[in-house]
Amino acid sequence: MKNPSKELAHLRRIVLDNQEKLIGEILHNVKIYEVNEIDFAKMKEAVENYTKETFRITKAIESQEVIEKVLIKGLK
Numbered sequence: 633m634k635n636p637s638k639e640l641a642h643l644r645r646i647v648l649d650n651q652e653k654l655i656g657e658i659l660h661n662v663k664i665y666e667v668n669e670i671d672f673a674k675m676k677e678a679v680e681n682y683t684k685e686t687f688r689i690t691k692a693i694e695s696q697e698v699i700e701k702v703l704i705k706g707l708k
Contacts, residue, residue, distance in 0.1 A: 651679045 655675050659667060667675070 647683065651676060651683060655679060 655672070659665070
């Protein structure tokens with residue numbers, strides 16, 4: 633990783649792009665082809681909030697898995 637700041641910015645952009653694609657897929661599947669900017673911004677904010685919460689839960693799961701592996705290996 634030559635420039636961590638650029639790498640982080642790039643990864644954040646990918647997350648934002650994926651969130652917008654998700655909104656687009658959902659709208660397409662319910663056959664809504666136009667949304668005003670205010671409603672789109674609200675949808676995007678909701679997806680961002682759920683993404684953050686999901687990330688926190690995923691990290692907690694990973695931490696728990698590590699703890700369980702350490703305990704199991706420690707018992708052997």
